[in-house]
Amino acid sequence: MAAIADDNVAAETKGGAREFTLRIRRYNPESGEAPYWDEHTIELEGHRSVLEGLLQARARFDGSIGVRCSCRAAICGSCGVRINGQPGLACHTHLDKAQASSQEGDGVIVVEPMGNMPVIKDLIVDMDAVHWKKIHRVTPWLINKQPVPEREYVVPRESMVDVTQPMACIQCGACVSDCLSMEVDPLFIGPAALAKAYRFVGDPRDAQQYERLNDLSQDPHGIYDCTHCFKCIDACPKGVAPMNQIMRLRRRAGDDHGIVDKNNGHRHEQAFVTLVKQGGLLHEAELLPRSYGGDSFFGKFKPPAALELIDSLPVITKALIRRKVTPKGALNPHRLDKADRKSVQRIFDAVEEREERHELNLYITGYDEDEAGGQTENATGASGGEGMTSAEQGQPGQEPEESPTR
């Protein structure tokens, strides 16, 4: 735990300071006692951080409150906690905003340790046991291409823009804290480590991109274990969007390197894409067997599909009895009219016949509205934005990315 001098607390409470109540989850595993809640009312200005509130509580009321911190400027990633149920940095969350997001509506700011990691004491979790172990799992360093140049590697500037988003990670563990896959599968490599993996897979200087991707695809707890729950995107205080990096790993692995994993991940994607191309709509009854047996009409007759069929017999039988699924519907899927199918297929052909994928990463390009200095109403009838500050948003106005291969 970093020792932070609290001699400036008194000065901070002058001016527009007001009271905030912090409800802190306390737990000391060595004591043998159960966890409990402590409440402290501190006095600070609303724009001060929850971390400053915690430090004041520790200085004024209870020196035994365990909290880890260092830079107090959202750079070091030490003070990851859950505030009102949401993971984030205590130093990057204003007291007034935290008060407004109070879950019980009583204005009390609830501070808990991060999830998915064992608690060492109070708000301090064991990052070594989970987060760092997983980071080590993905070989988090550059594997040089040979021969190593005499001086520094020189690569085009544009080729590194692609990895600036995962490079923004400060290793705070907020995404790991709330990963819903990890909650049921602790072996899942997880969002932070996989974002780190993309940082090297996307680096043109790395020599083992295929090996990295093959490793992460074949691992039953690798890139295909992510459930698209978006928790990590909301959790990240730096806009890294780990889930998006995982999707890019899947694109690189399956589509660029043709890696067919034993977890059905790539087969599932291929079958989905093929079925939508053929019918315009998804044919679910065909998707499942093809995900196991392979992306063709004959996929469902292959042994893995048959085994899955047997395993799912109780479900299939019930679905048939209840007429949820009818044999006619299963064999005769809903699909678009011929003219619309043709239109959809034309789009597939036009996009897929090109050598390069056309991708737009808003983290890099920003929004048109940013340049005009305002924001318009977005898709869902509310003002848009991706939850990043302008300093974290890359270079607005750049051209959309062309990924190097497909």
Add this chain to the structure above:
Amino acid sequence: MKVAYWPGCVSRGFTPELHGSMAQVAPLLDIELVELDRASCCGAGVIAEHNQELADALNARTFALAQQVEGAELMMNICSTCQGAQTECQERLDANAEYRDHVNTHLADEGLSYEKGLTNKNFLWLLVEEIGLDTLRAKVKRPLTNLRVGPFYGCYIVRPMDRLGINAELPRDTYLAQVIEALGGTEVRYAGSHKCCGFPIITMNKEASLKQAGRHLGDAVDAQADCVVTPCPLCHLNLDLQQPLAERVTGRDLNMPVLHLPQLVGLALGLSPKELGMDRHVVKPTTVIDWTTSVVAGVGAGAGNEGW
């Protein structure tokens, strides 16, 4: 109100009762549905995972078709996953004019073009923001008195919050609770309401997927919910269709009925469980809920007449 209606794929495939119940409920709420029967699958995040531009182009086509529906105030969907996947594409299309123009070149053959600024709302959002809870309350014929309902949102309709426009003014992550209360029911709070049903990895890591479904349903059981309601047919597949397997993985009896949102609304508006296709669920709501004493209590209309 007239809406360009996108039912999605699953509501017409493995959960036909969802599309059917929406069609029953719409006239009772004065919603005129103009079905987008030429539009394609939203990609459910999987096509975007394969190729972002492809997903953006397919959804731009859907949006352009919606914008062609004369007199429609907005586009409405009935699937959390469609909402999330389409909003992601729309965010990119709306953010960058050059990219939008590029994607629109794929639609030119059909004479279609997506103009920035479509409003696309899930039925849940439309209920609260366009119809209004007061109007909904006034239309209730059979209040869901004593019915304890656990909300289950589905990831795609609650995250990422910024993209979906969830904030203090539009607390869309609380709308299910508000609708349950407006229909006269009781919202049950439980740990899994905003978590993942596990469906996206059912073919990749079946055990983890079913553990997710089973754990959330178990939490709802422990919180003494009578049923769970969801605006997402994909969640419905994992929570209802796969429930027997989720029971196997979690090692406990669950027997938790899972209702589609239009079904819950329809019950309160006076429709019968059969009209709403509730006999098509794997976990039959009759096994847990006695509709003669809960939903239809004291109204007379239809008591004992549900036609199971």
